[in-house]
Amino acid sequence: MSKTELKDEGNPWTLLGSNVMYDNPWIHVRQDDVLDPSGKKTIYGVVSAKHLAIGILPLDDEYNTWLVGQYRYPLGKYSWEIVEGGGKFDVDPIESGKRELLEETGITATDWQHLMTIHTSNCIADETAHLYVAKGLTFGESQPDSNEKLQVAKVPFKEVYEMVLDGRITDSMSVVTILRAHALMQEGKL
Amino acid sequence: MSKTELKDEGNPWTLLGSNVMYDNPWIHVRQDDVLDPSGKKTIYGVVSAKHLAIGILPLDDEYNTWLVGQYRYPLGKYSWEIVEGGGKFDVDPIESGKRELLEETGITATDWQHLMTIHTSNCIADETAHLYVAKGLTFGESQPDSNEKLQVAKVPFKEVYEMVLDGRITDSMSVVTILRAHALMQEGKL
Numbered sequence: 001m002s003k004t005e006l007k008d009e010g011n012p013w014t015l016l017g018s019n020v021m022y023d024n025p026w027i028h029v030r031q032d033d034v035l036d037p038s039g040k041k042t043i044y045g046v047v048s049a050k051h052l053a054i055g056i057l058p059l060d061d062e063y064n065t066w067l068v069g070q071y072r073y074p075l076g077k078y079s080w081e082i083v084e085g086g087g088k089f090d091v092d093p094i095e096s097g098k099r100e101l102l103e104e105t106g107i108t109a110t111d112w113q114h115l116m117t118i119h120t121s122n123c124i125a126d127e128t129a130h131l132y133v134a135k136g137l138t139f140g141e142s143q144p145d146s147n148e149k150l151q152v153a154k155v156p157f158k159e160v161y162e163m164v165l166d167g168r169i170t171d172s173m174s175v176v177t178i179l180r181a182h183a184l185m186q187e188g189k190l
Numbered sequence: 191m192s193k194t195e196l197k198d199e200g201n202p203w204t205l206l207g208s209n210v211m212y213d214n215p216w217i218h219v220r221q222d223d224v225l226d227p228s229g230k231k232t233i234y235g236v237v238s239a240k241h242l243a244i245g246i247l248p249l250d251d252e253y254n255t256w257l258v259g260q261y262r263y264p265l266g267k268y269s270w271e272i273v274e275g276g277g278k279f280d281v282d283p284i285e286s287g288k289r290e291l292l293e294e295t296g297i298t299a300t301d302w303q304h305l306m307t308i309h310t311s312n313c314i315a316d317e318t319a320h321l322y323v324a325k326g327l328t329f330g331e332s333q334p335d336s337n338e339k340l341q342v343a344k345v346p347f348k349e350v351y352e353m354v355l356d357g358r359i360t361d362s363m364s365v366v367t368i369l370r371a372h373a374l375m376q377e378g379k380l
Contacts, residue, residue, distance in 0.1 A: 004345045008268035011261050012339045021212040022219050024235045027314055029212050029219050034263075037339035045214045046264045047237050049314060071201050072312040073224075074236045078198035079312060086313075116354075118362045120311040122262040122269060123276075124217055124239060127311055129362075149202045149227035155194045164306075172308045172319075172362040179369040186376065 012037035013044070026050055026086075046126070051086030053120065053129035054097045055173040057181055058083065058107050059190075060137050065160055066105045069151035072171075080153075080163065081174045093130040101134060103143045105152050110136030113190075115180045120172055131177045133190065157181070202227035203234070216240055216276075236316070241276030243310065243319035244287045245363040247371055248273065248297050249380075250327050255350055256295050259341035262361075270343075270353065271364045283320040291324060293333045295342050300326030303380075305370045310362055321367045323380060347371070 014035035022029040028048040036042050058066050065082075072079045083104050087096025094112050101107050113133045120127045144150055155163075157178075163169040164178045184190035204225035212219040218238040226232050248256050255272070262269045273294050277286025284302050291297050303323045310317045334340055347368075353359040354368045374380035 004343060004349055006257070006259060006270055006343055006345070007341075008259065009261065009339070009341065010268075011266070013261065013263055022221070022235065024221070024233060027235050027237070029237075031212070031214070032263075036337045037261075038337045040337055042337070043214060044263050045212065045217050047217070047219075047314065048264075053311075053313070067196070069196060069198065071199065071203065071227075072309075073203055073222075073234050074238075074314060074316045075309055075312045076201070076316070078200075079309075080196055080198075084313075116365065117357060117360060118365050119262075119265055119269075119360045120362045121243075121315060121317055122265050122361055123243070123274075124237065124264060124315065124317065125311060126264045126266075127314065147226045147228045147230055147232070149199070151196075151199065153194060153196055155196070159194055167307060170307060170309045171312055172310045172366065175306065175308050176362065176365050176369065179366065179373065183369065183373060 016041070021045070047124055049125060049127040052089060052093055052096065053127055053173060054085055054087050054093050054100060055129060055131045055177050056083040056097045056101050056134050057132070057177050058101060058105065058109060058134045058137055059157065063157045064154050065157050066107065067153050067155050067160065068104055069153065070149065079171055080169055081171045082177050084173060094132065097132055097134070103145065104150060106140040106142035108138045108140065109134035115177055118173070118176055129173045131173060133181055157185070206231070211235070237314055239315060239317040242279060242283055242286065243317055243363060244275055244277050244283050244290060245319060245321045245367050246273040246287045246291050246324050247322070247367050248291060248295065248299060248324045248327055249347065253347045254344050255347050256297065257343050257345050257350065258294055259343065260339065269361055270359055271361045272367050274363060284322065287322055287324070293335065294340060296330040296332035297324070298328045298330065299324035305367055308363070308366055319363045321363060323371055
């Protein structure tokens with residue numbers, strides 16, 4: 001129980017008008033004309049994600065997991081990550097996670113545990129990410145999208161944790177999931 | 191030491207052309223015409239952040255920290271977070287962090303420890319966040335930007351950790367910082 005009372009305050013911004021600045025199948029960018037919290041007239045450019053972000057840490061009985069490696073175009077860098085994908089807003093994110101895990105790794109899992117839901121970049125965007133651990137694994141053939149070029153690697157979880165600590169894994173969804181999973185393991189809860 | 195060899199591969203995308211779709215003082219949005227990894231012609235909309243993101247967890251000798259509450263306009267939600275701000279790319283992020291901590295909380299700190307650097311949303315944006323713990327605190331007057339409307343609350347770190355676990359804190363930079371700081375405390379290293 002929290003002893004500190006933290007009261008949320010309301011919205012101190014006033015919306016005056018809004019214009020679509022960019023739109024594609026994945027993101028929508030609008031510019032709002034607003035009065036800021038001090039009452040000054042200004043603008044706010046808002047990026048909306050058109051999908052839920054979903055991250056999955058599959059975990060077998062020997063505490064191995066599967067990482068996905070891919071070139072992340074916006075960063076211009078290669079990145080090793082947990083299994084990630086997008087889900088439709090009207091689909092249960094666990095169902096989208098099951099589809100993504102199967103496509104990218106060929107794994108199906110019977111035991112899905114929600115770890116955390118985060119907002120990845122709340123100053124710029126509204127993107128929401130749901131993060132899971134998946135256990136009870138069965139292995140089949142991966143079914144990658146033909147337009148993706150992924151590597152999949154089986155890695156002991158303790159090595160993956162080291163990759164977070166030494167900066168080889170930097171993706172926020174992966175970092176949160178791996179840090180939280182490690183804490184649960186330390187507490188004997190995972 | 192990692193025993194698993196994970197080889198980064200190169201860039202499988204081919205850039206054909208690029209157009210600026212939106213620009214304001216904080217973000218830049220471009221649409222690239224590309225060949226995707228399968229060779230198919232398509233587009234990629236990339237959001238670039240014009241500042242480094244910087245997050246600071248101030249910590250006093252009794253393991254209290256200071257949270258900042260504010261309405262996050264892109265989310266349309268009130269959010270409690272560690273101290274956060276933007277830094278210029280050509281300024282040492284610790285110097286930007288010192289300025290931000292002073293402005294928002296009135297705190298100066300002598301001992302800055304880099305915890306982690308993350309990419310907040312690497313499928314959409316190139317935003318990079320540097321995360322710190324700041325100790326050796328001295329307290330003065332905050333100097334908030336007149337256009338911000340912030341609450342600042344002193345909270346025991348163990349309550350802040352509970353706020354992450356129960357979903358009251360969802361901001362990715364805050365979640366990563368608090369989870370990592372907690373692990374370091376458990377190991378007697380913070």
